[in-house]
Amino acid sequence: MNNILQIAGLAKEASVSALHLTTEIKNRLLTDIYNALKENKERILNANLKDVKNAERLLNEGKITLSLYKRLILDENKFRDMVQGVNDVSLLEDPVNKVMWSKDIAEGITLKKITCPIGVLGIIFEARPDVISQIISLSIKTSNAVILKGGSEAEETNKIIFNIIKNILDSYSDIPSDMINLIHSREDVKELLSLDKYINLIIPRGSNSLVKYIKENTKIPVLGHSDGICHIYIDEFADESKALKICIDAKCQYPSACNSVETVLVHKSLKDTFLNKLKTEFIKNDVKVNENLEDWSIEYGDKTVSLKIAENIDEAIMHINKYGSGHTDCIITENDENAEKFMLLVDSAGVYKNISTRFADGFRYGFGAEVGISTNKIHARGPVGLEGLTIYKYRLYGNGDIVNDFVTGKRHFYK
Amino acid sequence: MNNILQIAGLAKEASVSALHLTTEIKNRLLTDIYNALKENKERILNANLKDVKNAERLLNEGKITLSLYKRLILDENKFRDMVQGVNDVSLLEDPVNKVMWSKDIAEGITLKKITCPIGVLGIIFEARPDVISQIISLSIKTSNAVILKGGSEAEETNKIIFNIIKNILDSYSDIPSDMINLIHSREDVKELLSLDKYINLIIPRGSNSLVKYIKENTKIPVLGHSDGICHIYIDEFADESKALKICIDAKCQYPSACNSVETVLVHKSLKDTFLNKLKTEFIKNDVKVNENLEDWSIEYGDKTVSLKIAENIDEAIMHINKYGSGHTDCIITENDENAEKFMLLVDSAGVYKNISTRFADGFRYGFGAEVGISTNKIHARGPVGLEGLTIYKYRLYGNGDIVNDFVTGKRHFYK
Numbered sequence: 001m002n003n004i005l006q007i008a009g010l011a012k013e014a015s016v017s018a019l020h021l022t023t024e025i026k027n028r029l030l031t032d033i034y035n036a037l038k039e040n041k042e043r044i045l046n047a048n049l050k051d052v053k054n055a056e057r058l059l060n061e062g063k064i065t066l067s068l069y070k071r072l073i074l075d076e077n078k079f080r081d082m083v084q085g086v087n088d089v090s091l092l093e094d095p096v097n098k099v100m101w102s103k104d105i106a107e108g109i110t111l112k113k114i115t116c117p118i119g120v121l122g123i124i125f126e127a128r129p130d131v132i133s134q135i136i137s138l139s140i141k142t143s144n145a146v147i148l149k150g151g152s153e154a155e156e157t158n159k160i161i162f163n164i165i166k167n168i169l170d171s172y173s174d175i176p177s178d179m180i181n182l183i184h185s186r187e188d189v190k191e192l193l194s195l196d197k198y199i200n201l202i203i204p205r206g207s208n209s210l211v212k213y214i215k216e217n218t219k220i221p222v223l224g225h226s227d228g229i230c231h232i233y234i235d236e237f238a239d240e241s242k243a244l245k246i247c248i249d250a251k252c253q254y255p256s257a258c259n260s261v262e263t264v265l266v267h268k269s270l271k272d273t274f275l276n277k278l279k280t281e282f283i284k285n286d287v288k289v290n291e292n293l294e295d296w297s298i299e300y301g302d303k304t305v306s307l308k309i310a311e312n313i314d315e316a317i318m319h320i321n322k323y324g325s326g327h328t329d330c331i332i333t334e335n336d337e338n339a340e341k342f343m344l345l346v347d348s349a350g351v352y353k354n355i356s357t358r359f360a361d362g363f364r365y366g367f368g369a370e371v372g373i374s375t376n377k378i379h380a381r382g383p384v385g386l387e388g389l390t391i392y393k394y395r396l397y398g399n400g401d402i403v404n405d406f407v408t409g410k411r412h413f414y415k
Numbered sequence: 416m417n418n419i420l421q422i423a424g425l426a427k428e429a430s431v432s433a434l435h436l437t438t439e440i441k442n443r444l445l446t447d448i449y450n451a452l453k454e455n456k457e458r459i460l461n462a463n464l465k466d467v468k469n470a471e472r473l474l475n476e477g478k479i480t481l482s483l484y485k486r487l488i489l490d491e492n493k494f495r496d497m498v499q500g501v502n503d504v505s506l507l508e509d510p511v512n513k514v515m516w517s518k519d520i521a522e523g524i525t526l527k528k529i530t531c532p533i534g535v536l537g538i539i540f541e542a543r544p545d546v547i548s549q550i551i552s553l554s555i556k557t558s559n560a561v562i563l564k565g566g567s568e569a570e571e572t573n574k575i576i577f578n579i580i581k582n583i584l585d586s587y588s589d590i591p592s593d594m595i596n597l598i599h600s601r602e603d604v605k606e607l608l609s610l611d612k613y614i615n616l617i618i619p620r621g622s623n624s625l626v627k628y629i630k631e632n633t634k635i636p637v638l639g640h641s642d643g644i645c646h647i648y649i650d651e652f653a654d655e656s657k658a659l660k661i662c663i664d665a666k667c668q669y670p671s672a673c674n675s676v677e678t679v680l681v682h683k684s685l686k687d688t689f690l691n692k693l694k695t696e697f698i699k700n701d702v703k704v705n706e707n708l709e710d711w712s713i714e715y716g717d718k719t720v721s722l723k724i725a726e727n728i729d730e731a732i733m734h735i736n737k738y739g740s741g742h743t744d745c746i747i748t749e750n751d752e753n754a755e756k757f758m759l760l761v762d763s764a765g766v767y768k769n770i771s772t773r774f775a776d777g778f779r780y781g782f783g784a785e786v787g788i789s790t791n792k793i794h795a796r797g798p799v800g801l802e803g804l805t806i807y808k809y810r811l812y813g814n815g816d817i818v819n820d821f822v823t824g825k826r827h828f829y830k
Contacts, residue, residue: 016736016760016762019759019760019762020759020760103781105779105780105781109770109774111780111781118792118793119762119792200792200793201792201793215634216634219630219631219634221636221791221793223793239815241815242814242815245815245817246815246816246817248817249817249818249819253817253818253819253822254818321431343810344434344435345431345434345435347431347434347534347808348808349808349809350808350809350810350811351808351809351810351811352810352811352812352813353810353811353812353813354812354813354814354815354816355524355811355812355813355814355815355816356813356816356817356818358817358818359524359811359813359816359818360809364520364818364821364828365520365526365809366518366520366526366828366829376636377533377534377615377616377806378533378615378616378636378638378793378794378806379793379794379806381806381807381808381809382807382808382809383809391792391793391796392796393763393764393765393766393796393797394764394765394766394775394780394796394797394798395758395765395766395767395768396765396766396767396768396770396774397767397768397769397770398767398768398769398770398771398774399657399769399770400654400656400657400660400661400769400770401661401769401770401771401774402660402661402663402664402665402668402771402773403664403668403669403771403773403774403779404664404668406779407668413779413781414781
């Protein structure tokens with residue numbers, strides 16, 4: 001029997017057993033994982049050193065990018081945040097088996113809408129070895145089974161973190177062992193993407209090209225985003241100092257983040273005044289300014305920004321809806337009517353007024369955890385918290401009730 | 416320029432303009448459509464007669480099924496329900512621009528989660544000409560643009576209903592004309608399914624084979640279900656009279672419905688007692704009983720039922736999760752513990768206790784309208800009401816706020 005198929009089949013079985021898990025046992029497991037990771041800090045950082053050394057060679061040979069190399073490194077700070085993340089998830093409210101609502105639809109018939117796990121998650125990620133404990137924590141908390149595929153560049157780190165967690169999980173006799181799984185080879189990914197009978201949701205965490213490849217090659221729903229082409233539109237009624245401050249923060253605070261700004265649109269009335277100040281400010285902050293582009297769908301991911309004059313707010317909105325990626329877009333204005341118009345008509349997960357696009361983040365939104373940021377138009381959009389890993393089922397309680405009594409008019413539904 | 420591509424592009428533009436629509440104008444439009452359909456009853460029924468005559472010929476030539484032929488017929492009763500449906504939708508609460516929640520995430524920064532339309536819907540349906548006014552009403556109420564493709568067998572009826580509605584819509588200068596679209600040829604469907612840049616959600620309404628074809632041939636999310644293999648498990652603690660009544664209702668009340676039962680599982684302790692009564696009752700109601708099958712994933716859609724002995728509740732649950740379609744499954748029992756176990760572990764959109772599977776329906780659930788029944792594990796599951804055609808966006812209101820102030824510890828998010 002094929003290995004991945006077997007893993008997926010067992011994960012699906014585990015996902016049913018996982019429905020039994022209580023909040024208390026899930027939280028105890030998360031606390032044990034938190035402690036085990038802390039206790040094994042040296043081993044984990046040593047394993048990461050091996051990966052980093054290997055990556056150094058690949059970097060020198062030009063086989064990986066500097067940004068991937070950087071994301072691979074697990075230093076003391078990242079390790080602390082990673083471990084703390086597991087603890088944070090244990091403190092969150094359990095998102096499954098929550099009664100969303102309950103109502104009597106007829107005499108003696110009660111309908112309940114109740115949250116439940118999605119089933120089996122497939123997570124495909126690159127570099128960042130801190131993703132593995134984060135995603136496993138989120139899966140446990142939501143009672144989902146998970147199949148993880150990490151990048152080969154982080155194999156040593158991923159393996160040791162996974163094994164530490166798996167050992168803890170296996171010490172619990174009432175938690176299904178196949179609930180968490182790690183696979184390795186690139187060929188496995190292709191097969192994983194074909195198993196729509198077993199896997200209910202794919203979440204890619206990594207480069208645009210990884211996400212694009214996955215979206216092109218699976219029938220399984222994918223939660224995530226590839227491009228993050230965010231805009232700031234400086235309205236004619238903008239407060240200049242707010243505009244400058246926000247543009248610099250949105251571009252420079254972390255240029256490679258998906259929620260950093262790529263294109264700034266400036267109302268034409270500001271052409272000979274504010275525009276020059278903005279350019280000066282960008283240049284002062286080492287930002288390269290591109291104007292008169294052919295293609296406005298560029299995600300730089302570094303300190304480069306596209307600048308364009310907009311005839312009016314309508315042109316700005318049209319530009320954003322045409323070239324944007326539906327991620328996060330902002331208007332700078334003191335005019336409430338324009339702000340509301342922008343926020344109504346820009347078709348993006350996040351529409352902002354007078355605030356940096358860099359706020360698009362599950363933690364900043366107060367979700368306590370972030371599964372990722374989605375530019376999908378169904379299920380979950382924008383920063384996704386735990387509830388993005390849940391769905392619901394309807395429970396209907398009767399007492400021998402039949403539809404025929406209602407069709408014949410003997411009984412009636414409540415209005 | 417290609418016709419379908421052009422239609423899809425214009426529909427996408429219309430979907431942005433549609434964001435302006437107020438509840439009041441949408442309801443006025445729906446009322447006008449309701450009146451126009453009523454006024455044009457004769458024309459619509461005459462057009463339907465043409466389709467029915469043509470279908471009669473196809474039926475005699477064996478080119479279409481009897482059930483498709485029957486679904487095509489628009490009689491006085493169906494017409495009345497169809498028109499009433501438009502009025503019902505006008506009376507429902509507007510599901511878009513609703514503030515789901517609003518909170519301050521830091522001093523002076525307010526985050527709002529607000530419902531909004533999905534964008535452009537693609538609806539592919541067969542026979543039933545009453546679908547067209549229903550889907551257009553739901554699209555208008557949710558401010559979505561829609562591209563409809565009806566079956567060729569109902570072309571005359573679809574055309575006239577569509578044109579009546581379109582004429583009304585065009586008389587409103589502030590409603591985008593490209594918000595509703597009807598396409599005709601089979602080749603168009605193939606192209607429609609490829610336009611994932613323009614179309615956000617596909618909803619198929621028709622035979623299993625239609626739904627399967629669509630799911631296999633598009634990257635656009637599909638909302639719906641193909642199979643409806645529903646189960647009833649008669650537990651050892653079942654009340655026999657409830658069990659008999661529910662089994663007959665679930666099989667006979669409307670055998671071709673997707674929520675009618677296909678397989679009845681009976682606890683082995685009832686083998687020599689209740690089982691015989693059940694068989695007798697089925698036979699009395701002209702139901703053919705199949706036992707000892709090789710394949711338990713059969714949807715009969717007529718008065719045939721599969722019957723199986725289950726060793727215990729666990730085997731029954733495993734059987735349902737293996738062979739079912741995740742639609743609706745029921746346990747008959749007076750034992751609450753078994754009922755809760757069944758409802759927790761059966762991974763279906765609807766899990767029922769002591770009530771006929773035929774209750775799985777948006778109207779019976781009190782949703783006021785039904786988009787369809789979904790067996791998806793994301794976005795919307797079970798009978799889907801208006802909210803299945805909506806998603807949300809996050810609006811973030813600030814006053815010049817930058818992330819850097821929070822990263823440097825100058826400012827703090829609320830806990």
